Amino acid sequence: MLPALPVPAPIAPLRIAAYTVTSAAGVGKATLLAALRESRSALTPNDFGPTPLATWIGRVAGLESTLLPRPLAAWDCRNDRLAWLGLQGDGFIDAVHAARERHGAARVAVVLGTSTSSIGATEDAYRALDADGAFPADNRNPLVHTPHSLGSFVREALALEGPCVTVSTACSSSAKVFAAAERMLRLGLVDAALVGGVDTLCGSVLFGFNALQLVSAEPCRPFDAERSGISIGEAAGFALLERDDAGDDAAPRLLGYGESSDAHHMSTPHPDGLGAERALDDALARAGIDAAAVDHINLHGTASAKNDEVEAALVARRFPATTHASSTKGVTGHTLGAAGIVEAAATLLAIEHGWKPGTVNTRVLDPVCGPQLRTAGVAGRVRVGLSNSFGFGGNNCVLVFAAADAAARR
Amino acid sequence: MSGPQSPAGGAFFVDGIAFWAPTLPGWEHARAAFRGEAAPLEVAAQRPAPELLAAAERRRAPDTVALALEVAAAAVRESGCAADALPSIFTSAHGDLAVNDYMCSTLASQPTLISPTRFHNSVHNAAAGYWTIATGCREASTAVSAFDASFGAGLLEAASQCSADARPVLLVAFDVEATGALASVTQSTGLLACALVVAPEASRRSIAAFDWTLADDPVGAPAARSAAAQSLAGNAMSGALPLLEAIATMPSSGDDSDVLALPLAPSLALRLVPRALPRAKTTLR
Numbered sequence: 001m002l003p004a005l006p007v008p009a010p011i012a013p014l015r016i017a018a019y020t021v022t023s024a025a026g027v028g029k030a031t032l033l034a035a036l037r038e039s040r041s042a043l044t045p046n047d048f049g050p051t052p053l054a055t056w057i058g059r060v061a062g063l064e065s066t067l068l069p070r071p072l073a074a075w076d077c078r079n080d081r082l083a084w085l086g087l088q089g090d091g092f093i094d095a096v097h098a099a100r101e102r103h104g105a106a107r108v109a110v111v112l113g114t115s116t117s118s119i120g121a122t123e124d125a126y127r128a129l130d131a132d133g134a135f136p137a138d139n140r141n142p143l144v145h146t147p148h149s150l151g152s153f154v155r156e157a158l159a160l161e162g163p164c165v166t167v168s169t170a171c172s173s174s175a176k177v178f179a180a181a182e183r184m185l186r187l188g189l190v191d192a193a194l195v196g197g198v199d200t201l202c203g204s205v206l207f208g209f210n211a212l213q214l215v216s217a218e219p220c221r222p223f224d225a226e227r228s229g230i231s232i233g234e235a236a237g238f239a240l241l242e243r244d245d246a247g248d249d250a251a252p253r254l255l256g257y258g259e260s261s262d263a264h265h266m267s268t269p270h271p272d273g274l275g276a277e278r279a280l281d282d283a284l285a286r287a288g289i290d291a292a293a294v295d296h297i298n299l300h301g302t303a304s305a306k307n308d309e310v311e312a313a314l315v316a317r318r319f320p321a322t323t324h325a326s327s328t329k330g331v332t333g334h335t336l337g338a339a340g341i342v343e344a345a346a347t348l349l350a351i352e353h354g355w356k357p358g359t360v361n362t363r364v365l366d367p368v369c370g371p372q373l374r375t376a377g378v379a380g381r382v383r384v385g386l387s388n389s390f391g392f393g394g395n396n397c398v399l400v401f402a403a404a405d406a407a408a409r410r
Numbered sequence: 411m412s413g414p415q416s417p418a419g420g421a422f423f424v425d426g427i428a429f430w431a432p433t434l435p436g437w438e439h440a441r442a443a444f445r446g447e448a449a450p451l452e453v454a455a456q457r458p459a460p461e462l463l464a465a466a467e468r469r470r471a472p473d474t475v476a477l478a479l480e481v482a483a484a485a486v487r488e489s490g491c492a493a494d495a496l497p498s499i500f501t502s503a504h505g506d507l508a509v510n511d512y513m514c515s516t517l518a519s520q521p522t523l524i525s526p527t528r529f530h531n532s533v534h535n536a537a538a539g540y541w542t543i544a545t546g547c548r549e550a551s552t553a554v555s556a557f558d559a560s561f562g563a564g565l566l567e568a569a570s571q572c573s574a575d576a577r578p579v580l581l582v583a584f585d586v587e588a589t590g591a592l593a594s595v596t597q598s599t600g601l602l603a604c605a606l607v608v609a610p611e612a613s614r615r616s617i618a619a620f621d622w623t624l625a626d627d628p629v630g631a632p633a634a635r636s637a638a639a640q641s642l643a644g645n646a647m648s649g650a651l652p653l654l655e656a657i658a659t660m661p662s663s664g665d666d667s668d669v670l671a672l673p674l675a676p677s678l679a680l681r682l683v684p685r686a687l688p689r690a691k692t693t694l695r
Contacts (some may be wrong), residue, residue, distance in 0.1 A: 162627065
């Protein structure tokens, strides 16, 4: 018998004042929404790096020619370029600047998630060491070769002066940023929080996941009976959170979150999904809702054999058949530390546009899947949507979002 | 424009503390050294071999994991809390620099020979993962980084969780030596780790207490005062030392010189004001 664990109290919903997402589908929300509506995969054959593995990737176009503004040039690397490109979407920078004006620069937190941050620049340096075995002269900024490259870059780019931290818990990183920001807002430490995450293609993840035999040679097929592993992608996404005291408005809300640990294995999920279920239970408790109220779930659904087996079983035993559950990894690839924010954005798009995405690339569902698991997208109202993110180290996070009116009626 | 000044914050009680550096391998020794009552070891201690890990893992574990589990276990033991009941926050400026050096070196030469174990050990939350696995803890764990503000950022996250959810939490902070080519850009020497169990209310285990707020005009990072702490200044987690010294030298004098401002960002600090404990427990440790 496992010990009873404390149940968290419901939280006050937070406004998602603005959000944006950039992935292999393109820059901005409209590109991801279109790909989801059309069930269109943005994966392409791997052409990344000097010796590409035979796999498929979700590559963001144009990063090679993206230039950082001169005052930010010291941060130049693929990951911070993607952060900069991603910030351009959907008028997001204007929304952040307005929040800065409204609240003051020190009252806006920056909480960003990444798995590998700028390690690609470190990999580049190791391929170009100078005669003394040191990094080449043009790639020596210590602020790039460290996980906080992302947080420090975005803070500098947007001239924010509140608490600034980079969360790095592998593939749950940019989901957990919502939890950390909620606590800061609840305690009144800040009045707004810029959350999100960025991860870019790099040798570490392509060859690392390949070493774990988790990379598919074909475009990933989440929950397919014949799935053969993940397709790695890159992405950037951001959201601006504020307390819900600004009066009635149509902005979607963060209703709850749950964080947990598997306590099982560094790179394999708990076989019974105990950690994932605890994150789910905590998320529902903080949101103050039952599983039956969930219209849609954006699953972690990586197309790895074990993740999908465990996650499908969890959904099958906990949700009604009316809950529409799907994975969008066939569209964007698994964007690792950015998956949390990309799929938070996909969930918010489902709420705002009434489109429940399908599971792209998947042909025949694994028999472990319940009736909740859908391969086809469908139009329909999403009042409450969940997003699952599970990472190495057994690190789990479940987010609950809701339409403004559904949050108010809860 | 400037926004409203925030009085928001909270208080935390330190119910468990642990420390490890090669010349100060344990809190008792470190505390005495920070008080000027003992000297650091002249011959550095071997890296710790945490009992939580199986014998084979004890040897294979990256330095960060060995350090983090050693101090986490010691702080939790002292706190009287059950390890599997504590949410945990792991902070490190750079993570495991030796694993990063291995990954980048191997990718530059023979990328298809990357070790799968070393790959999953390269995630920033590796120590958090090993800790929760070793203790059977299903509570939330997180891993954060904020370059030279990493200790302050980790402590803020710990203090926030402690105050927001009114629960004790475990903070583990560590950094290791930069190795290989990475050492040409990343500044960090030696090994340094500490852990704190912070609780929202005083208990008979409490050895220190602080009121905390954010302050948007910090006076600059506080410097370590003792020679023993100054000798560890080259480690990227040396930002933890002023708080550890403050705890080591309690009871404090009660004037403004006790106030600590730990950097969070270029113009923001975590302001810590020592609070007297209900009973004079501090002299016992």
